[in-house]
Amino acid sequence: MEVVNPQHLPFELTKEFLEEIKLLIAEQSNEAILAKIEDLFAADITSILDELSGEEAKYIVQLLDTKLAAEIISTLDSDDRKKFLKNFNSKEIAGYINVIDSDDAVDILNEQPVRVREEVIALLKDREQARFIIDLMHYDEDCAGGLMQKELIKINVKQTVTECVEEIRRQAEDVEKVYAVYVVDDDGLLMGTVSLKKIILAKRGSKIQDVFDADGIVSVQTYISGEEVADLMQKYDLEAIPVVNIQGRLLGRITIDDVVDFITESAQEDIQVMAGISEDVEEDDSIWLLVRSRLPWLIGGMVGSFLAAKIIDRFDSSISLMPAISAFIPLIGSTGGNVGIQSSSLIVQSLADKSGLDTTLWKRLQKVLLVALINALIAAAFAFGCSMLVDHGAIMLSVTVSISLFAVVMLASLMGTLTPLVLNQLNINPAVASGPFITTTNDILGYGVYFLIVYLLL
Amino acid sequence: MEVVNPQHLPFELTKEFLEEIKLLIAEQSNEAILAKIEDLFAADITSILDELSGEEAKYIVQLLDTKLAAEIISTLDSDDRKKFLKNFNSKEIAGYINVIDSDDAVDILNEQPVRVREEVIALLKDREQARFIIDLMHYDEDCAGGLMQKELIKINVKQTVTECVEEIRRQAEDVEKVYAVYVVDDDGLLMGTVSLKKIILAKRGSKIQDVFDADGIVSVQTYISGEEVADLMQKYDLEAIPVVNIQGRLLGRITIDDVVDFITESAQEDIQVMAGISEDVEEDDSIWLLVRSRLPWLIGGMVGSFLAAKIIDRFDSSISLMPAISAFIPLIGSTGGNVGIQSSSLIVQSLADKSGLDTTLWKRLQKVLLVALINALIAAAFAFGCSMLVDHGAIMLSVTVSISLFAVVMLASLMGTLTPLVLNQLNINPAVASGPFITTTNDILGYGVYFLIVYLLL
Numbered sequence: 001m002e003v004v005n006p007q008h009l010p011f012e013l014t015k016e017f018l019e020e021i022k023l024l025i026a027e028q029s030n031e032a033i034l035a036k037i038e039d040l041f042a043a044d045i046t047s048i049l050d051e052l053s054g055e056e057a058k059y060i061v062q063l064l065d066t067k068l069a070a071e072i073i074s075t076l077d078s079d080d081r082k083k084f085l086k087n088f089n090s091k092e093i094a095g096y097i098n099v100i101d102s103d104d105a106v107d108i109l110n111e112q113p114v115r116v117r118e119e120v121i122a123l124l125k126d127r128e129q130a131r132f133i134i135d136l137m138h139y140d141e142d143c144a145g146g147l148m149q150k151e152l153i154k155i156n157v158k159q160t161v162t163e164c165v166e167e168i169r170r171q172a173e174d175v176e177k178v179y180a181v182y183v184v185d186d187d188g189l190l191m192g193t194v195s196l197k198k199i200i201l202a203k204r205g206s207k208i209q210d211v212f213d214a215d216g217i218v219s220v221q222t223y224i225s226g227e228e229v230a231d232l233m234q235k236y237d238l239e240a241i242p243v244v245n246i247q248g249r250l251l252g253r254i255t256i257d258d259v260v261d262f263i264t265e266s267a268q269e270d271i272q273v274m275a276g277i278s279e280d281v282e283e284d285d286s287i288w289l290l291v292r293s294r295l296p297w298l299i300g301g302m303v304g305s306f307l308a309a310k311i312i313d314r315f316d317s318s319i320s321l322m323p324a325i326s327a328f329i330p331l332i333g334s335t336g337g338n339v340g341i342q343s344s345s346l347i348v349q350s351l352a353d354k355s356g357l358d359t360t361l362w363k364r365l366q367k368v369l370l371v372a373l374i375n376a377l378i379a380a381a382f383a384f385g386c387s388m389l390v391d392h393g394a395i396m397l398s399v400t401v402s403i404s405l406f407a408v409v410m411l412a413s414l415m416g417t418l419t420p421l422v423l424n425q426l427n428i429n430p431a432v433a434s435g436p437f438i439t440t441t442n443d444i445l446g447y448g449v450y451f452l453i454v455y456l457l458l
Numbered sequence: 459m460e461v462v463n464p465q466h467l468p469f470e471l472t473k474e475f476l477e478e479i480k481l482l483i484a485e486q487s488n489e490a491i492l493a494k495i496e497d498l499f500a501a502d503i504t505s506i507l508d509e510l511s512g513e514e515a516k517y518i519v520q521l522l523d524t525k526l527a528a529e530i531i532s533t534l535d536s537d538d539r540k541k542f543l544k545n546f547n548s549k550e551i552a553g554y555i556n557v558i559d560s561d562d563a564v565d566i567l568n569e570q571p572v573r574v575r576e577e578v579i580a581l582l583k584d585r586e587q588a589r590f591i592i593d594l595m596h597y598d599e600d601c602a603g604g605l606m607q608k609e610l611i612k613i614n615v616k617q618t619v620t621e622c623v624e625e626i627r628r629q630a631e632d633v634e635k636v637y638a639v640y641v642v643d644d645d646g647l648l649m650g651t652v653s654l655k656k657i658i659l660a661k662r663g664s665k666i667q668d669v670f671d672a673d674g675i676v677s678v679q680t681y682i683s684g685e686e687v688a689d690l691m692q693k694y695d696l697e698a699i700p701v702v703n704i705q706g707r708l709l710g711r712i713t714i715d716d717v718v719d720f721i722t723e724s725a726q727e728d729i730q731v732m733a734g735i736s737e738d739v740e741e742d743d744s745i746w747l748l749v750r751s752r753l754p755w756l757i758g759g760m761v762g763s764f765l766a767a768k769i770i771d772r773f774d775s776s777i778s779l780m781p782a783i784s785a786f787i788p789l790i791g792s793t794g795g796n797v798g799i800q801s802s803s804l805i806v807q808s809l810a811d812k813s814g815l816d817t818t819l820w821k822r823l824q825k826v827l828l829v830a831l832i833n834a835l836i837a838a839a840f841a842f843g844c845s846m847l848v849d850h851g852a853i854m855l856s857v858t859v860s861i862s863l864f865a866v867v868m869l870a871s872l873m874g875t876l877t878p879l880v881l882n883q884l885n886i887n888p889a890v891a892s893g894p895f896i897t898t899t900n901d902i903l904g905y906g907v908y909f910l911i912v913y914l915l916l
Contacts, residue, residue: 008648008677008702010690039673043693169659177697178655179637190466196654197636201627215497219466232468234722235501237715239635239697244466256714257695260721264692267725268807274732275803275892276796283808283822290829294800298837301796305789306844312785313848319781323774326784330770330901331763333788337795338734338759338894342752345733349726350741364741371748379756386764390771434733436796443788 011044018051025056030063038064042071050080058087070096074104079285082111090116094123101176102132103149103258109133110141136252144229145222147262148243148252151175154182155208157191162204164194179240182250183212190242190250193217219244222251226262227352233259273429274345276301276436297436304440308333308447315451318458324394325454328387328401329447335379335405336412336446337439343368343416344433351424365417372413380406400457404450411449412442469502476509483514488521496522500529508538516545528554532562537743540569548574552581559634560590561607561716567591568599594710602687603680605720606701606710609633612640613666615649620662622652637698640708641670648700648708651675677702680709684720685810691717731887732803734759734894755894762898766791766905773909776916782852783912786845786859787905793837793863794870794904795897801826801874802891809882823875830871838864858915862908869907870900 017036024033037045037060045064049057049072061069073096076084085093085108093112097105097120109117124130132150139145153171155164164181180193192214194202202211219242220229233241239256269280276297281289312319312329319326347364384402388395416438420430475494482491495503495518503522507515507530519527531554534542543551543566551570555563555578567575582588590608597603611629613622622639638651650672652660660669677700678687691699697714727738734755739747770777770787777784805822842860846853874896878888 008650008675008700008706010676010678041674041676041694043695165658168655172655172659179697192466196658197626197630200623200654200658201630216499217466218468218499220468234715234718236499237501239637239714242466248466256697256718257692260692260714260718263718263721263725267721267728270725271729271732271803271807271892274729275799277800277803281804282811283804283825287825287829287832290804290825291832294797294829294833295836298793298796298800298833299840301792302789302837302840302844305786305792306848308788309785309845309848312788313782316781316785319784320778323777323781323784324771326777326781326787327767327770327774328763329784329787330766330791330905331760333791334759334763334795334897334901335756337792337897338756339752341733342735342756345729345735346739346741346748349729353740367741367745367748371745371752374745374749375752375756378753379760382757382760386760387767390764390767434729439792439795443792447788 011040013044013047013051018048021048021060022052022056025052025059033060034063042068043075045072046075049076049084054084054087057084066095067099070098070100074100074108078107078111081108085112090119091123094120094125097133098124098126098129101149101151102129102136102252103147105129105133106136106146107141109137139222142226143222144220144224144226144243144254145251147226147229147254147258148222149255149258150252152182152242152250152253153178154184154250155194157183157185157209157212159208160204161199161202161206161208161211164199164208165204168199177240177255179255182242182253183208184250188249190217190219190244190248193242217242219248220254221246226259227266229254230259230263230266234263270348270429270431273431274341274434301436301440304444308444311444311447311451315454318454322397322458324390324397325458327390328404328450331383331401332404332408332446332450333443336408336442339372339375339409339412340416340438340442341434343372343413344420344430344438347417347420348430348434351420351430361421365414368413368417369410372410375413376406376409379409396458400453403457404446404453407449407453408442408446411445415442415445469498471502471505471509476506479506479518480510480514483510483517491518492521500526501533503530504533507534507542512542512545515542524553525557528556528558532558532566536565536569539566543570548577549581552578552583555591556582556584556587559607559609560587560594560710561605563587563591564594564604565599567595597680600684601680602678602682602684602701602712603709605684605687605712605716606680607713608710610640610700610708610711611636612642612708613652615641615643615667615670617666618662619657619660619664619666619669622657622666623662626657635698635713637713640700640711641666642708646707648675648677648702648706651700675700677706678712679704684717685724687712688717688721688724692721728806728887728889731889732799732892759894759898762902766902769902769905769909773912776912780855780916782848782855783916785848786862786908789841789859790862790866790904790908791901794866794900797830797833797867797870798874798896798900799892801830801871802878802888802896805875805878806888806892809878809888819879823872826871826875827868830868833871834864834867837867854916858911861915862904862911865907865911866900866904869903873900873903 021036049060061072073081109120121130121133135150151174153168153175155167178196180195182193183191185191192212194208194212198211218232218236222243222245229241233256240253242250243252243254245251277293278296279293281293380402383405384398387398387401419438420433423433424430507518519530531539567578579588579591593608609632611626611633613625636654638653640651641649643649650670652666652670656669676690676694680701680703687699691714698711700708701710701712703709735751736754737751739751838860841863842856845856845859877896878891881891882888
């Protein structure tokens, strides 16, 4: 028994390793390449492929056995995979699709042009896999149906533990991670589960109905959203959740690894929305995509600012007489924006947590307004002091700035609270309300309030 | 076999259910209470307790058996738990700590005052649990040592599958989720794992060394950060990862449920940092905490705005002559802020993904500046058109606004790219750079540039 990595520490890709691999590919030293990579995990080989050219990557993948190659393809990032699979014909793709989990197979096929997709399904040797794929294809990818895989082990409640072990043996190849065996009745309705631990400890002849767990299970229906699935699996600490149809018939299962990916992607999406980036982009995407993803909110913000310019322009005679008024425009704008984002992000977070069963809108607003009131008083006092300093004791101007700031903090808190609630009601991601939308809206409102008060007091 | 919830759908807490529970508590109808809740999962009972008073919650917990009660306590949110456990004495707390996983036990004890902590450890009946807790207590809570639990099943490589099954039976109570059995040598060094599936399928008399998996395992050392553990478990689709010391001796394991919680909390933290909230707060925290968490960035932003006011004030004579200059102050400020956040959030994201092995700083900047250049040109052209509209054809002013905006977009992109990279080097969470910090900095820089160009051209 040769131990390559006795401490089992994670593989780290270095530049030297990469140079060596590239050299070996150029020399076509197949055995040397295999010796270097065959003990690595699929995800590690993927990280190597990410740094190679399309042809180099294809060269390596074709050296590996089909199962490992297929696993590597399923760990590639969606954009990279689309490019990479262009190097393969439908028959080659079908060879890989044949041996991977049905949920990954559907993800890969959905990235392909319709013609390739149809060809691959027709060419699949494993007809059960083809049926699984066709079954899964019509679910939306962000709901439970789209996240589930068909691979699972199920057993009729009337069977015995011995038969259950035989079923596990029969499917050992297809179902890599088992966790638990699902128990169904004659109609395929989900009744419960038996954990592998229980199977190990049970007498072989025992009946499933005497050992299975009928209560300790939660299932979801196919139309449940990915967020809800993630919340449930997190709440109940599940590593897999069964998916049923409306009658309760077992259709598939969702495993925690897919849900973890889903959680990470959703969090990243929220952060991008908050940053005013309108498409799902990464730093290494094309220049054009990066430009395009930023323009909508950039232009949107500018339109808002020109509306603000229109408002300010109406007060040009006051500004002409007392130019110091304009010095506080940034204060009004940025404080309104900051307060708006602070308020909305808390609401977005508690909407996501679904906390607060009996928090009525009114109770929520009372609390928000109380916090806003305290902050507004502190901000107004601070602003009074500072503007006295900036303008060497121009009391009326300082009073005006201070009152305006008070109004802006209150208004921005209210907007920051109501906007995500309204968006949520309209089924729009409420995180939009923590982005440039709220800062732009609050800017315009803020300047309106400021110049109104300037007009009234000065 | 009575099936309460035949479709195994998740429990949903309603107001009616809650009213009924409160009534039953007031009536002290213990059996009726138990009948209503004993089939629920711990997490569901927790969601009920969240809506009850401290005394009502204690009443319910004391009706339940110790194991379930302990599980409920470990699913409570940290702040709630601190309050809740004030109702119990050290002996009662020790009774619960006795039966829960060591990692949760340490989390709970770390929330308690030192005196309670010491008393509870001294009062633990299960001395192995006490040893586990003392072992785990000195690790930082955000590293692998702080996330791991001591409960796991391990077997010597020289033993047999039969002995392994006996070991599982012996520890069935203590180790709820097994996943795999860890294989160690005589010195306790981690050699590999055997999955439960393999144990089920192996002949009972087989030797562990003939069936175990020596390659298919990754471990981490105690000092590895929680983020890295999460990345590894996600990369390799693991449901548990073993933790070893520097010699490779097996110390514990981290299970995926704890890592999922960690991922969610980190994402929430980043969003709060971006929103300019300086402490980990939720909507239902106290008014004082909510006020305090917002003040630092609120005041920070205001200080920035007063610096901007100082700059603008120096140009009061120009503004007096041409008040329209001040109408474009919001445009300069908000565009700079928006561009800065867009740029920094992409960098923060790729720092988190650790993507781009050979992306040197220079390559990164080239790309960022190219994207910025295109956006800056589009923004400048748009601004020229709009300011001509706002000011009815004041060409020189429109040229000034347009050039300034170009400079501001370029500068803000550069700042948005460099700031998170610098913060990351300084070991500060780079998400700070996507919050009010970057908007404030870009505001001040932007106004400086704008008025410099005003000074040069007008």
